[in-house]
Amino acid sequence: MKILVTGSTGFIGEGVVSELLKEGHEVIATSRNEHTASFHDWFSSVHYKPYTIGSKDISDLYAYFEKPQAVIHCAWDNLHDYRGLHHVEENLMNHYFFLKSIIESGVENVTVLGTCFEYGMKEGCLSETMNVTPSNPYGIGKNTLRVFLEMLQSVHDFSLKWIRLFYNYGKSNNSNSLFAQLDRAIAQHDSVFNMSDGNQLRDYLLFDELVKKIAAISVQDRISGIINCCSGKPVRVIELVEEYIRIKNSPIQLNRGYYNYSPMEPVHFWGDNTKLNTI
Amino acid sequence: MKILVTGSTGFIGEGVVSELLKEGHEVIATSRNEHTASFHDWFSSVHYKPYTIGSKDISDLYAYFEKPQAVIHCAWDNLHDYRGLHHVEENLMNHYFFLKSIIESGVENVTVLGTCFEYGMKEGCLSETMNVTPSNPYGIGKNTLRVFLEMLQSVHDFSLKWIRLFYNYGKSNNSNSLFAQLDRAIAQHDSVFNMSDGNQLRDYLLFDELVKKIAAISVQDRISGIINCCSGKPVRVIELVEEYIRIKNSPIQLNRGYYNYSPMEPVHFWGDNTKLNTI
Known part of the structure; x- marks a missing residue:
C-alpha cells in the first residue's frame, strides 16, 4: 500500500516509517525539514516530500504527496509542553485543515495519533466508549481535532482510525x-x-510493538473510530x-x-x- | 455597571441591550455594521462601537470598548445554518481570540451565549453537569469555544458564565x-x-423573560460556569x-x-x- 506518513522525523513517526518499509509498503514521508530527514536510515527508501503543516503554499496536497492510498498522521508540534496554549490556538486548526485537504482530495483511509491525555483525570481502566474530559491544552487540542474529523465524516466519505497512545519504553x-x-x-x-x-x-508498550500496532491499524479495514493502542x-x-x-x-x-x-x-x-x- | 454587548443587532443581543438600558446600566454596544445598528431604538442611548470579530485592525480592544466591567457575548455568525462547517472552521477561533483579547486586557466578568445544541441528541431533562456530545457543527463550535474558555481560566482570572439557551417565543x-x-x-x-x-x-421561555435572565446572570457573581437558561x-x-x-x-x-x-x-x-x- 502507498502510505503517507507525516511527522516522519518525530519519535513515533520515524518508527512507523521503518516498520512500514519492513512490511513492504511504499512510503511517502513528510516533515518540515528535509535536511533533518536526510539523516534518518529510511531516507533513501522513501519518497520524501518536505512540508510545513499550516503553510498554504501547495494547493493540491494529494498530487504533491503522490496520491497516497492512506495517511498516518503522526505530526504534532511542541510535544514537550502539554500546557502550552499553542496546542489549541495553532496546532488544532493547522492540522484540521491539513487533514481536511488530504481527505477532500480523495484519501479514504486516515489514521491519526491521539493520546491517553484525551481521557483527562480519570483513574482505572479507560475504554474508548467513555466520555472524555481532557484537562490540559495538549489533550484538549487532540480531542477537539478528533471531534472535528468525526464531524467531517458527515460530509466526506473516509475511514478514521483515531489511535490513543499510552506510554512506551525501549x-x-x-x-x-x-x-x-x-x-x-x-x-x-x-x-x-x-x-x-x-x-x-x-500502561506501557515496547516501542517496537507500538509501531507494529500503528502500522497494523492503518492497513486494515475491520475496525475504525477510536482505538486504544496499549498493552491493556x-x-x-x-x-x-x-x-x-x-x-x-x-x-x-x-x-x-x-x-x-x-x-x-x-x-x-x-x-x-x-x-x-x-x- | 458598564457592560459591553456584542452582537447587539442580533435577535437576542438587541433585546439584551434594551433590557440593560431599562435596568440603568451603561451599555457599550458593538456589531459589524453601524448603519444597521443606527435603526435600533437603543442606538442613541448606548456607546456604539463598530467591530468585526475576526478582524485584527484594533490592538487594544479593551480601550476601544471604553474599559467595560463586563461583557455579554451574543455575537455568532450564520445562525441560520446549524450544519455549516464555518461554525468550527471560522467562528470558533475568531470568537475565541476576540474573547481572549478582552479577557487578557482585564475584563473579569464574562458571559457568553451557548446553546442546548451542545447537549447533542439527548432526550429528557438536560442538566449542566451532563456530558455533552454535540452532533451538528453549530453545537460543536459553541461547545468547543466553552472548553477553550474554561482552559483559559487556568491562565487568566475571570468569571465565565456560559448560558445555554433553549427555545423562546413572543x-x-x-x-x-x-x-x-x-x-x-x-x-x-x-x-x-x-x-x-x-x-x-x-422548553420555551418568553423572549422578554429570556433577556431579563441573561442580564441577571451577567450582573450577579453568585453562580458561574454553565447555566441553562430555560423554563425547566x-x-x-x-x-x-x-x-x-x-x-x-x-x-x-x-x-x-x-x-x-x-x-x-x-x-x-x-x-x-x-x-x-x-x-
Whole structure:
C-alpha cells in the first residue's frame, strides 16, 4: 500500500516509517525539514516530500504527496509542553485543515495519533466508549481535532482510525519522559536516578510493538473510530524501571520519592485494548 | 455597571441591550455594521462601537470598548445554518481570540451565549453537569469555544458564565424558527399553517423573560460556569402553538403532520433550571 506518513522525523513517526518499509509498503514521508530527514536510515527508501503543516503554499496536497492510498498522521508540534496554549490556538486548526485537504482530495483511509491525555483525570481502566474530559491544552487540542474529523465524516466519505497512545519504553530519545531520562542517566553512568515513588500504575508498550500496532491499524479495514493502542495491563512503574535496569545491566541506584506525582496525570490508569486485539 | 454587548443587532443581543438600558446600566454596544445598528431604538442611548470579530485592525480592544466591567457575548455568525462547517472552521477561533483579547486586557466578568445544541441528541431533562456530545457543527463550535474558555481560566482570572439557551417565543423575527414562521403566516393572513404533528416536548421561555435572565446572570457573581437558561418545564409544542394563536386571535388552521421531526434535534427535551433559579 502507498502510505503517507507525516511527522516522519518525530519519535513515533520515524518508527512507523521503518516498520512500514519492513512490511513492504511504499512510503511517502513528510516533515518540515528535509535536511533533518536526510539523516534518518529510511531516507533513501522513501519518497520524501518536505512540508510545513499550516503553510498554504501547495494547493493540491494529494498530487504533491503522490496520491497516497492512506495517511498516518503522526505530526504534532511542541510535544514537550502539554500546557502550552499553542496546542489549541495553532496546532488544532493547522492540522484540521491539513487533514481536511488530504481527505477532500480523495484519501479514504486516515489514521491519526491521539493520546491517553484525551481521557483527562480519570483513574482505572479507560475504554474508548467513555466520555472524555481532557484537562490540559495538549489533550484538549487532540480531542477537539478528533471531534472535528468525526464531524467531517458527515460530509466526506473516509475511514478514521483515531489511535490513543499510552506510554512506551525501549527506544532512546531526548524527551523528558521517565525512560528517556533513565536511559540518559544509565548512559552517563550516573550513580543515582531520582524518581517518584514509582507506585503509579501505567500502561506501557515496547516501542517496537507500538509501531507494529500503528502500522497494523492503518492497513486494515475491520475496525475504525477510536482505538486504544496499549498493552491493556496496568504495570507498577517501579517494576518496569527495575526490570529495565536489570536488562541494561546497570548498577544505578534508585532514589525513590524524590519527585511527587505529576498533577497532570491520574495516578493509576491503563487502557482497555479489547478493540485493538480484534485486529 | 458598564457592560459591553456584542452582537447587539442580533435577535437576542438587541433585546439584551434594551433590557440593560431599562435596568440603568451603561451599555457599550458593538456589531459589524453601524448603519444597521443606527435603526435600533437603543442606538442613541448606548456607546456604539463598530467591530468585526475576526478582524485584527484594533490592538487594544479593551480601550476601544471604553474599559467595560463586563461583557455579554451574543455575537455568532450564520445562525441560520446549524450544519455549516464555518461554525468550527471560522467562528470558533475568531470568537475565541476576540474573547481572549478582552479577557487578557482585564475584563473579569464574562458571559457568553451557548446553546442546548451542545447537549447533542439527548432526550429528557438536560442538566449542566451532563456530558455533552454535540452532533451538528453549530453545537460543536459553541461547545468547543466553552472548553477553550474554561482552559483559559487556568491562565487568566475571570468569571465565565456560559448560558445555554433553549427555545423562546413572543418576539417576531425573520428566522426559520417555528414561531417566526407562525408569526409571518398570521401576519399574511394565511388560512393554513403547515407544521409537524407538534407532539415534541420542548422548553420555551418568553423572549422578554429570556433577556431579563441573561442580564441577571451577567450582573450577579453568585453562580458561574454553565447555566441553562430555560423554563425547566417541558411543553408540548402543539399546546404552545394553539395558545399563541388564541392570544393573537387568529383564525389560522393548523395542518399538523405536514413536516417530519428534525433529525437534528431530540424529540423530547427540556432544561433543568435549578441553577438559574438560585439567582
